[in-house]
Amino acid sequence: MTQYDVIILGAGAAGLMSAIEAGKRGRSVLVIDHAKKIGEKIRISGGGRCNFTNIHTHANKFISKNPNFVKSALSQYTADDFVDLVKKHKIAFHEKKLGQLFCDDSAQQIIDMLLLECEKAKVTILKDTKITNVGMQEKQYFVEYNLKKYFCHSLIVATGGLSIPKIGASKFGYDLAEQFGMNIIEPLPALVPLTFTEKLLNMCKELSGLSVEAAVSFKKTLFEEGMLFTHRGLSGPSILQISSYWILGEKIKINLAPKANIFSLLQNAKANYPTQDIQSSVSEILPKRLAQMICKEQGVSGHICELSNKVLQQLSDSINAWTVNPTGSEGYRTAEVTLGGVDTNEISSKTMMSLKYPGLFFIGEVMDVTGHLGGYNFQWAWSSGYVAGQYA
Numbered sequence: 401m402t403q404y405d406v407i408i409l410g411a412g413a414a415g416l417m418s419a420i421e422a423g424k425r426g427r428s429v430l431v432i433d434h435a436k437k438i439g440e441k442i443r444i445s446g447g448g449r450c451n452f453t454n455i456h457t458h459a460n461k462f463i464s465k466n467p468n469f470v471k472s473a474l475s476q477y478t479a480d481d482f483v484d485l486v487k488k489h490k491i492a493f494h495e496k497k498l499g500q501l502f503c504d505d506s507a508q509q510i511i512d513m514l515l516l517e518c519e520k521a522k523v524t525i526l527k528d529t530k531i532t533n534v535g536m537q538e539k540q541y542f543v544e545y546n547l548k549k550y551f552c553h554s555l556i557v558a559t560g561g562l563s564i565p566k567i568g569a570s571k572f573g574y575d576l577a578e579q580f581g582m583n584i585i586e587p588l589p590a591l592v593p594l595t596f597t598e599k600l601l602n603m604c605k606e607l608s609g610l611s612v613e614a615a616v617s618f619k620k621t622l623f624e625e626g627m628l629f630t631h632r633g634l635s636g637p638s639i640l641q642i643s644s645y646w647i648l649g650e651k652i653k654i655n656l657a658p659k660a661n662i663f664s665l666l667q668n669a670k671a672n673y674p675t676q677d678i679q680s681s682v683s684e685i686l687p688k689r690l691a692q693m694i695c696k697e698q699g700v701s702g703h704i705c706e707l708s709n710k711v712l713q714q715l716s717d718s719i720n721a722w723t724v725n726p727t728g729s730e731g732y733r734t735a736e737v738t739l740g741g742v743d744t745n746e747i748s749s750k751t752m753m754s755l756k757y758p759g760l761f762f763i764g765e766v767m768d769v770t771g772h773l774g775g776y777n778f779q780w781a782w783s784s785g786y787v788a789g790q791y792a
């Protein structure tokens with residue numbers, strides 16, 4: 401068969417969802433992926449348990465040059481809709497925190513569910529297939545592989561972003577959009593650990609494995625979640641979240657004890673326990689290793705009564721308002737998502753179809769839509785995939 405109603409490029413979360421929906425409408429659907437295994441990113445997601453959606457899904461959890469773009473798709477297919485599908489397949493799940501829904505067992509259940517739905521909708525899936533050309537001919541789109549052309553009325557591009565190249569990420573979708581003269585918002589790694597100069601890196605190495613609840617901010621954006629010291633720099637949810645907003649060359653602010661006013665606690669300690677060692681005072685608020693490290697870095701030691709308020713203020717600032725200057729990020733090797741992508745100003749928010757090229761759709765991460773950490777990126781894949789599946 402060389403003629404299909406719909407050809408979908410990329411069998412990830414968004415591609416499979418659009419295939420199911422188009423197939424359910426009776427369209428003949430072919431999905432093509434170059435990876436040897438289908439759904440690898442789903443399999444490794446959420447630590448192997450797939451944080452498949454978030455019950456607090458809202459447009460304000462997404463970053464895009466066009467912030468209203470996501471609204472229509474998110475309302476056409478909501479987090480509840482995906483939860484209903486998960487329940488229909490009797491997949492047990494739980495809310496971990498902050499509205500994040502995870503499988504109790506394994507992310508593989510989500511892949512199996514999607515593949516079963518594809519089978520029911522009579523979708524053909526080709527894996528390990530190299531696409532050599534895509535174009536238009538006689539008012540149809542064509543996709544070439546194995547030296548043969550396959551034609552369709554609707555072409556859905558669902559090839560994702562650049563994160564984790566070793567499991568199949570490629571810039572294919574961006575190149576294809578450019579081939580059709582579409583604009584690309586510069587892609588950048590996001591939801592990614594940040595790296596630092598040698599001095600701070602050494603401190604991170606010494607504290608490697610230690611985590612604290614921290615409020616991490618860049619300009620007016622703030623996330624209060626876990627932060628992790630690693631042997632490569634800083635990571636953990638609050639750092640991953642801020643990495644999507646941080647701009648190279650600028651500083652971020654970290655409050656290592658957001659629930660405590662350190663200066664006032666230290667003043668109290670000075671008044672009530674004047675002979676207490678400063679490291680012990682700080683260790684009552686922060687993990688001991690971190691407290692010792694900060695006191696050492698600030699050159700502060702001895703009884704608390706021997707320290708001036710100015711010194712206590714400086715020490716407090718290094719805890720409540722620690723300013724750090726990241727040198728970069730770990731890049732696409734570990735980034736969970738890619739910022740930027742196909743400019744949404746060129747796509748209908750109602751259908752996901754190109755405004756210039758009828759029948760050409762873009763869905764999922766390949767577009768300039770990036771969710772916060774917590775299940776929002778998959779919800780975008782489901783919602784945009786669902787919508788394209790209704791119109792393709």
Ligand SMILES: Cc1cc2nc3c(=O)[nH]c(=O)nc-3n(C[C@H](O)[C@H](O)[C@H](O)COP(=O)(O)OP(=O)(O)OC[C@H]3O[C@@H](n4cnc5c(N)ncnc54)[C@H](O)[C@@H]3O)c2cc1C
Pocket residue numbers: 409410411412413414415432433434435439440441442444445446447450451452453529531558559560561563564567568569570571572573735736737763764765766774775776777778779781
């Ligand atoms: C480690 C990790 C953990 C994550 N955990 C979560 C989580 O728990 N919750 C959450 O919401 N999000 C999570 N994400 C993000 C989420 O996985 C993505 O946002 C989502 O998978 C995007 O779906 P997509 O279908 O647009 O792209 P993808 O899932 O990346 O699918 C794109 C598909 O296109 C194929 N492809 C690429 N190039 C070509 C080509 N040239 N030819 C043919 N096929 C091609 C790829 O092989 C792939 O199968 C995580 C990401 C990573 C990396």
